[in-house]
Ligand SMILES: Cc1cc2nc3c(=O)[nH]c(=O)nc-3n(C[C@H](O)[C@H](O)[C@H](O)COP(=O)(O)OP(=O)(O)OC[C@H]3O[C@@H](n4cnc5c(N)ncnc54)[C@H](O)[C@@H]3O)c2cc1C
Ligand code: FES
């Protein structure tokens with residue numbers, strides 16, 4: 001199908017875009033990479049009256065590392081740019097690891113971090129990655145800007161804490177301590193499909209291989225990603241062994257009640273989570289995963 | 295009717311202008327306004343890959359962009375590959391390996407593989423499979439397509455060395 005008619009503007013500054021969004025009196029939408037919005041427009045599931053294209057606003061795109069180690073990723077930064085960035089590879093290896101799982105290269109060349117977070121698909125990687133890394137989302141409107149913790153940003157399926165006159169300007173990732181380890185695992189039916197479910201985790205081990213801290217984000221099980229406190233409880237203070245990783249997987253699975261849909265039953269998703277948490281922890285621990293003493 | 299917007303861009307190295315409604319998708323602009331029907335339209339929601347073209351060198355879905363967005367851009371489509379009827383090494387490899395049957399998916403696969411081989415001139419079969427995961431082919435079963443892309447990589451290395 002073809003999209004319904006709309007008015008189109010392509011401002012070059014954030015201020016112009018925000019003014020149009022807040023003050024047009026029309027049903028206005030911002031256009032990021034268009035990899036979720038345009039399919040909906042082609043199906044006429046979305047019929048905005050005014051489309052505000054953010055693609056010509058250069059200040060919204062790019063990756064910068066601040067002096068305090070915080071990594072700033074502009075909302076219009078493409079998935080592919082993050083995937084190929086040497087800075088991201090070094091400072092936020094979890095993002096580097098996870099990017100290839102988002103769709104296909106043609107979609108990663110166009111789709112953006114801001115669009116993905118604003119779209120808030122329950123099976124999307126970005127929201128879960130932001131949970132795992134404790135990111136902060138910077139929202140802007142004509143009246144100012146505010147910071148929203150990533151964990152408070154998605155409110156439900158395709159629903160976020162963003163006000164109608166706000167856009168995402170950038171996402172801030174706190175400095176990750178040297179030596180932190182990461183795991184990313186997901187299962188999808190076909191390469192590049194949205195995940196049935198997936199896990200993004202961080203893991204801090206002390207010199208004896210004991211877990212100091214961990215964050216385990218799970219996506220594709222509920223309307224929004226969740227952090228598994230149960231898995232973290234099972235891990236903290238214990239020596240990182242294969243058995244412990246399995247225990248954490250079981251703890252995470254016992255605490256969730258995933259949705260059933262066309263693609264997978266609740267039972268299947270629960271089993272996947274048990275296995276994926278285990279695999280993500282094993283991946284994170286790497287060669288330091290201690291053999292269990294019989 | 296909505297206002298028409300003037301756009302000027304480069305397609306396969308040639309300057310092109312157009313007058314488009316904002317809702318005109320890039321794929322429809324190419325096919326219906328420029329009469330360049332090499333770019334195919336299968337699903338119009340980003341899934342099939344038949345509409346893949348290069349925008350400023352990067353492979354993208356032309357069904358998920360609007361023509362107004364490419365004002366000033368450089369596009370490459372399948373029509374720009376063969377020069378004076380002489381197939382590129384990639385096209386030639388598709389031909390020799392029978393990497394197409396009905397041909398519906400072929401323009402998208404060729405453009406995807408063009409961009410891919412520039413980035414990764416010596417791919418493994420696994421990397422090729424990953425690179426074409428966003429292009430659906432209902433005829434070939436993909437095996438000859440993967441073989442053709444691997445073969446093209448070899449041929450391109452030979453011509454580069456010569
Ligand atoms: C075939 C296919 C497979 C895909 N597979 C995956 C996958 O496996 N995993 C995955 O995560 N995604 C997947 N996607 C979606 C893709 O990642 C999109 O890029 C992403 O969901 C939306 O980003 P976008 O920049 O394209 O946003 P758009 O499509 O432009 O916008 C999406 C929504 O966000 C709003 N928006 C955009 N930018 C901003 C902003 N800066 N501030 C406020 N609101 C904004 C828009 O108004 C719209 O409501 C897939 C898409 C396709 C077509
Ligand atoms: S027509 Fe564009 S991806 Fe199918």
Ligand code: FES
Pocket residue numbers: 393394395396397398399400430431432433434
């Ligand atoms: S050759 Fe027919 S779809 Fe690929």
